[in-house]
Amino acid sequence: MKRTTVYDRNLKAKREVSVSAFHFLFSEIVQYCLAKANSDAQELERQLEELGQPLGAKFLELVCFRDRNSKKDINIIECLRFIHGPLWKTLFNKNADELEQNTEEHDTFMISEKEPSLCNQFACLPKGDDYLNCGAFVAGIIEGILASANFPAKVSAIFKNDEESRKTVFLVKFNSDTIDGNY
Amino acid sequence: MHYHFFIVNKIGLIIYDRYYQGTAKLSANDMIRFSSTLNSVHLISAQITPPNLRKTGLKVLNTKTFKLFCYQTTTGVMFCLVSDPNSQDMESLCKKAYQHYSDYVLKNPFYETDQQIRIEGFDQAIDRLFLEKAV
Numbered sequence: 001m002k003r004t005t006v007y008d009r010n011l012k013a014k015r016e017v018s019v020s021a022f023h024f025l026f027s028e029i030v031q032y033c034l035a036k037a038n039s040d041a042q043e044l045e046r047q048l049e050e051l052g053q054p055l056g057a058k059f060l061e062l063v064c065f066r067d068r069n070s071k072k073d074i075n076i077i078e079c080l081r082f083i084h085g086p087l088w089k090t091l092f093n094k095n096a097d098e099l100e101q102n103t104e105e106h107d108t109f110m111i112s113e114k115e116p117s118l119c120n121q122f123a124c125l126p127k128g129d130d131y132l133n134c135g136a137f138v139a140g141i142i143e144g145i146l147a148s149a150n151f152p153a154k155v156s157a158i159f160k161n162d163e164e165s166r167k168t169v170f171l172v173k174f175n176s177d178t179i180d181g182n183y
Numbered sequence: 184m185h186y187h188f189f190i191v192n193k194i195g196l197i198i199y200d201r202y203y204q205g206t207a208k209l210s211a212n213d214m215i216r217f218s219s220t221l222n223s224v225h226l227i228s229a230q231i232t233p234p235n236l237r238k239t240g241l242k243v244l245n246t247k248t249f250k251l252f253c254y255q256t257t258t259g260v261m262f263c264l265v266s267d268p269n270s271q272d273m274e275s276l277c278k279k280a281y282q283h284y285s286d287y288v289l290k291n292p293f294y295e296t297d298q299q300i301r302i303e304g305f306d307q308a309i310d311r312l313f314l315e316k317a318v
Contacts, residue, residue, distance in 0.1 A: 023290040030292035122290040122304065134292075 012066055014090075023122055030123055030134060041132040045157075049140035056144020063090050072149060076174070079149050080109055083142060091141070092118055107179045109172040111142070112160065117168045133157045135168045142170055151178050184267045185313045186249065188280065189214075192297045193259030195222030199300040201309055206265075225253065225261065243273075256281055276312065283308040 029051065030044070037043035064070050067086050073079040084099040102108035123134040135157030143155040153174040160167040189200035197218040202208055209217065221241070229240035244251040250270055254262045254277035262277040262284070287305035288294050294302065 020290075023286075027290050027292040034292065122287055123292050 011062065014066075016093075019118070022118070026119060026134075026137070027123060029137075044132065045136040048134065048136040049143065049155075052137045052140020052142075053144035053147070056141040056146075057148040059087060059090070059141065060145045060148050063087050066090075076151055076178070079146070079151060080111070080172070083145060084111055087145065091138075105173075107174045107176065109174075111170040111172065113168050120168055133159055133168065135170070139170055142172065146172070146174075153178065184270070185264060185276075186267070187265040188309065188313060189218070189263050190280075190284070190300070191218045191222055191261040191263065194297070195219040196297070198298065199305075201306070201313075203313055221253070221263070222261070225255070252277060254278060254281065260284070279312055280309060283312065 030048070033044050033047040033051075037047055060072070063082075063086055064072050073082055080099060084096045088094065088096045096111050097114045098110070098112045100110045100112075102110065117135050117138060119134040119137050139155040139157040143153065146153045146155070151174060153172050155173075156171050158169055158171060160169045185203050186206040187200065187202055190198050192198050195218060197214050200214065225241040229238040232238045232240075240255060241253055243253075245268065247268065250266050250268050250273070252264045252266070252273035254274060256262070260281075262280050264273050264277055264280075266273060283305060287302055287308060288300055291302055294300065
C-alpha cells in the first residue's frame with residue numbers, strides 16, 4: 001500500500017495548527033539559534049530572519065494559488081495590502097492592524113499589530129530588555145514574500161515604545177531601485 | 184483571600200513567589216529553608232502513607248489562621264498557595280497557575296529550567312488569577 005505523504009495533500013484545503021505546538025517548536029528554534037549565535041542578539045535576529053525568508057517565498061505561491069487563482073500583484077501598494085490582509089489571515093487567522101506609509105521617507109512602510117504577535121507572546125525577555133524582538137522571524141517571512149514578488153526590501157521587527165503593550169511594528173524599507181521603477 | 188503563592192522546583196528550591204494582601208515577606212534565606220523543609224515533608228509523607236492508599240504526599244495543611252495547599256505536577260514541580268482557612272477551590276487555582284506556568288514559562292526560550300522565574304507576562308497572569316478570585 002502506498003503511504004500518503006504531505007505532498008499528496010490537497011493544497012486548497014486550509015489547515016490549522018495547534019498554537020501550543022507552534023510555541024514549543026518556536027521556543028526550541030530560538031534556543032537553537034541562540035546557541036549558534038553565541039547569545040548575540042543581532043545575530044539571533046538575523047538568523048530568525050533567514051529562517052523566515054524561504055517560508056515567505058512559499059507562502060506567496062500558496063496563498064495566491066488558494067485565494068486568487070495564482071494571480072499576483074504587480075504594484076507595491078497592492079502587494080503590501082495582500083500581506084496585510086489575506087496573507088496575515090493565513091498565517092495568524094486575523095488581519096494585521098495597521099498599514100501605514102512613513103510620511104517623510106516614501107520608501108518606508110509600517111505594518112503594525114496591536115497585541116503582542118504570536119512570536120512575541122511568550123518568547124520575550126524580562127522587562128527593560130527590549131533589544132531583541134523574536135518577531136524577526138515574521139519579518140523574515142515578509143521579506144521573503146516581497147523578494148519573490150520582485151520588490152526587494154529590508155524588513156525589520158521593532159518594538160513600538162508606548163505604554164506596556166509591547167506593540168510590534170514591521171518596518172518595510174524598499175530598495176531604492178524598487179521604488180524608482182514603481183512610483 | 185490569598186496570602187502567598189510560590190513555586191518549588193523538583194529539588195526543593197523556590198523558583199517563584201508572590202505575596203498578596205500585604206502579607207509580611209519572608210527573607211530569602213527563610214524562604215529557601217521553608218521550601219526545602221516543605222519539600223522534605225512532602226516526600227516523607229508520601230513514604231509513610233499506608234500501602235493501600237495513593238501516595239500523594241502532603242496536600243493540605245489546615246490551621247486556625249491559614250490553609251496551605253500544595254499541588255504537585257507529574258514532573259515534580261510544586262505549586263503552593265497559602266490562603267485564609269475558609270478558602271475553597273484552591274486546587275483548581277493551583278492547576279490554573281500550572282497552566283500559566285506551562286504557557287508563559289516553559290514556552291519562553293529565554294527561561295532556563297529550574298531557575299528563578301522573572302517573566303513579566305507570567306507575573307501579570309498570576310496576579311490576575313489570584314486577585315480576581317479574592318474579591
